[in-house]
Amino acid sequence: MKSKLKIAIVVHGRFYAFDLARELIQQGHDITLFTNYPKNIVEKFGIPPQYVKTFLLHGILTRIFHKLTQVLPIDSFDFFFSPLFSRWATKIIIKENYDAIHCFSGIAEELFKAIPDTTIKFLVRGSSHIKVQKQLLVEEEIRANKLLNQSIEIDQPNDWIIQREEIEYQLADRILVLSSFAYKSFIEQGFPPHKLKILPLGAQLSVFRPDIEIIEARCQRILSGKPLKVLMVGTFSLRKGVIDFVKIAKNASSNFQFQFVGGITSDGYCLFQQNNKYIDFIDRQPESELKEFYHNADIFIFTTIEDGYAVVLSQAQAGGLPILATTNCCAPDIIVENETGWILPIHNSSAFVEKLQWCHGHRQELSEMVTKVYQNFQPRDWSDVAVDFSKTIENYLTQK
Template identity: 35%
Template sequence: MKVALSVHGVFHSFDLARELYARGSLAGILTAYPRFKLRAEGLPQELIHTFPLIHGAYRAFPWRHRIGVSWERQWERLDAMSFAAYVGRNLPSCDVYVGMSGTSLPGGRRAHRMGARYICDRGSSHIRVQDRIEREEGELWGLPAVGVDPRVIDAEEAEYAAADRITVPSGFVYRTFLSEGVAPEKLRKLPYGVNLSRFGPDGAPAEGRFDVLFVGYFYLRKGVSCRPLKRSSIRPKA
């Protein structure tokens, strides 16, 4: 069995790709990351297909969050659509296609035309639940309730409908899909693994010191904001 993957960035898809390659099952992985950033991923270059033109420019532009919500959304939309179209044109022959949500629908349709199975890999809550969380957190932080781009919601739900299966990483995410009416037989919960050899203590904390480490995307959906606020402004409203 041969499995093809696509991912807009890197995320856990390259870990999956390495495991598939070790078992002789990787047909290829498509990504919007530039090739020079993938040299340490431990995969043969001929199995990595890149389309970094739009995504690379977006990531390299340091003031992209200051150009206004409307313009930023347009850029993000162009980025996602261009990569999705690239996947739809260049998906290698495979038995199973696993595409990260948000950019996998053209690849999923191509996979079906080839007689392959299409798995939508969703690493977060159902997109409509994500939209509600972002709006609620924005209200708690006193920020404009922007939410998710409606075009992104439509694209994600089209992927959910077209996919043969949807993989999710946790019980919380699984429950959000059930709450939005997705049939349980379409869902598969696959918690992420970790390579323990890459992590380990390199010292001991100073005596009497207490630090808090946050590891994740610095965003309202994670309960944090890029803007410093007074303590009173983050209290939940009655």
């Protein structure tokens, strides 16, 4: 096996690519990160500028046009920007001899068609299979319009991007998915298992792992009988199940205090306006600032309708928090039922309320769960993810 791999990581944004690139570089691999973020921003994530190729104009324009689509009745410009980014990366990559290309879905078609068969083509799909994602979001949009009695549109894949991604699925040598939920969504669509690989993500434990004093203070707070602090971090959107999150906050009683940290999308804005008396809303925070919110919480909740992984769950677990989360993410992969949290169905706010009431009525057991999560059930660090990723490439090379 090769001790040093030459890998191109191609991402139109950040996602988890920056964390993976940083750890692979530290482990001695020859990494080039292709992104549309400025180099000075990438450097804040621990990646020296010499490892970065940036299409800065692409990043500026996509942000401008994304904001336009939020306020004007115009369609997404992905049909222009995704191929543009792919062609830009292709022009640079084909001049080098890489062992593997690790590219995010939606920007891989032109690149994968151009590179030689001797280079491994790894496609990462950050969510479930795009057709499954589409179905779940269409159903949630219909549900929202009925429950809220108004016309709301959820941002969801259009026919163009669905067709494009399905082409990319076929061009890839391997598709990396981030959870068993995402894996099953591909199998349900008739995708061959041998082309799939689950790559669970992680958390930067050095950032989110609290000192024992934080855990002791949490346990004392739980046992004191004070209202339990329930936290959710992410995007306040219908895709994240905020209809159910709001129902939970309204129905859980005064024994709980709810806090949501993250940005608010247009489809979630009406729920935000109507329910901010039940929930403490905090605007989106830099990742480095999130640890304080985890440290001050007692329970973490995640009501998502559809997620590939949801790194916030690893962050919460690193912070020693019991988790209540839906089946449609990585929760079934990282939660031990009744020991570190609970896995619950989507659209079932009453099941969440029932578990929260159990936590209130069994505070001694909840305190013991906090200690158990902290001591025994730590998620993977990003260095573990990088080792797993490089082994996946090495194993594929030996099979060729």
